[in-house]
Amino acid sequence: MGKILCLSLLLVLQTLDVVNAVKCFGSSFNVNSSYAQNRQKLFPTLADKVVTNHGFYNASLGQSPDRVYALVICARGYDKDACYNCVQSLTQNTQTDCRSRMDSFIWGGNDDVTCLVRSSNQSTFGNLQLKPPVVWPSPDTIESSKNLTLFEQQWEEMVNRTLEAATKAETSSVLKYYSAEKAGFTEFPDVYMLMQCTPDITSRDCKQCLEDSVMYFRKDYMGRKGGMASLPSCYFRWDLYSFHNAFDNVTRVPAPPPRPRSQEKQSCITEKKGKSIGYGGIIAIIVVLTFINLLVFIGFIKVYARRGKLNNVGSAEYSDSDGQFMLRFDLGMILMATDDFSSENTLGQGGFGTVYKGTFSNGQEVAVKRLTKGSGQGDLEFKNEVSLLTRLQHRNLVKLLGFCNEGDEEILVYEFVPNSSLDHFIFGEPSKTAANLDIFRTFSKIKCYFELCR
Ligand SMILES: *[C@@H]1O[C@H](CO)[C@@H](O)[C@H](O)[C@H]1NC(C)=O
Ligand SMILES: *[C@@H]1O[C@H](CO)[C@@H](O)[C@H](O)[C@H]1NC(C)=O
């Protein structure tokens, strides 16, 4: 039991996932227009209002055609502070990532709650909105040793159960379309699934919306170890670990009983019956299990000791503004990959920080650049710059896979290139990296995190 708990906690630390992805669409507006001003006035009021209005709020501000409509929702059972913080951070995300588009939506959340912030130049209240979709799969694929047919069958059953519970809506509450389910699968100890619709649509529309989101995931990403698909009217997410604190009160549906299949199992049963394992066997098993437990425990303690007060457990982020992914890596993952930034993994050192070689649990090798502390950058600036860098991908550049900014750590994660080209890029040898330099000069506004910019 303890081992399973530890393993699933480790899974949380190691898994990349999406938290927040703003989708921007509709027509453009000038950043100095009255539409922009109205949005700037309306947005900061939303977090307070949604809490005083029991988790759902819609509002508008200004004169047509510059009137801004907003719709905000938190998940059922929300904690007030968590809801406030969630909406506050998603409105900020919208304003930075969606600077000049009238329509936007973002279903996201933090460790404590799920929430939605939606805006438009026209009232969308009561309208089912099935476009555009935002789909995000877990980067991890289910191992081929698992029975995918069996998994898919149980997954579809869980989708049906969750969908039915979410659309039943026997309550008149504004948070009526919501369901969080937890189930054991034959292939996985626990699977978590969450569905939610905005309350302004009918139960039938909610069903259609959720079916569409499931379809978007199933179509392209069946076989991944989790994912999210959202539309302006609804949200669907599932994972192999608990997220958004949505599953504390949920009763777990146990896995269907396994059918005895293999020879191995049968011989095991015979052995049990005949009590033929013997003390030696039992002791060996206990020793092995204890050893595994100990290893897992040590790894866990190490990660936590490093993490200290950092609270943003196991999350990653991506931005869809330009169709580019921007992953936020969990600090725990990076510590694990680089063995706590061990000096053995050092690839090199420069004025802006030290570069380590890292290996993620899935075997992927990366180069991790840990920026020197005290660069004076705010959280937001750091993220914006990473976002810019992500868009500057070029065949001569080493690919930036993502970043991590937890506590006072600012870390960039690159694809690992075994040969010397990586050194040239990251440590800078300007004469040999003319291409890189040109690109960076073109975007001279980017503050240089790279030695070669100097
Ligand atoms: C809102 O923007 C859409 C285009 O995205 C436009 O067709 C529509 O007329 C606008 N509505 C108002 C009320 O300005
Ligand atoms: C917005 O207004 C400021 C000053 O009022 C001006 O400098 C800036 O160029 C304007 N931006 C746009 C996009 O019009």
Ligand SMILES: *[C@@H]1O[C@H](CO)[C@@H](O)[C@H](O)[C@H]1NC(C)=O
């Ligand atoms: C939301 O907006 C619609 C129209 O814009 C309005 O009729 C409705 O009363 C509002 N609902 C809430 C809960 O504020």
Ligand SMILES: *[C@@H]1O[C@H](CO)[C@@H](O)[C@H](O)[C@H]1NC(C)=O
């Ligand atoms: C879980 O149950 C407790 C007590 O019944 C309640 O206060 C809390 O809001 C529930 N949490 C969720 C996420 O539903």
Ligand SMILES: *[C@@H]1O[C@H](CO)[C@@H](O)[C@H](O)[C@H]1NC(C)=O
């Ligand atoms: C996978 O599961 C399906 C459905 O239970 C079963 O029919 C099939 O034989 C299994 N395949 C393997 C390789 O075990």
Ligand SMILES: *[C@@H]1O[C@H](CO)[C@@H](O)[C@H](O)[C@H]1NC(C)=O
């Ligand atoms: C899920 O529901 C759909 C439609 O209601 C049905 O066609 C499908 O067979 C169900 N799938 C499972 C696995 O129960």
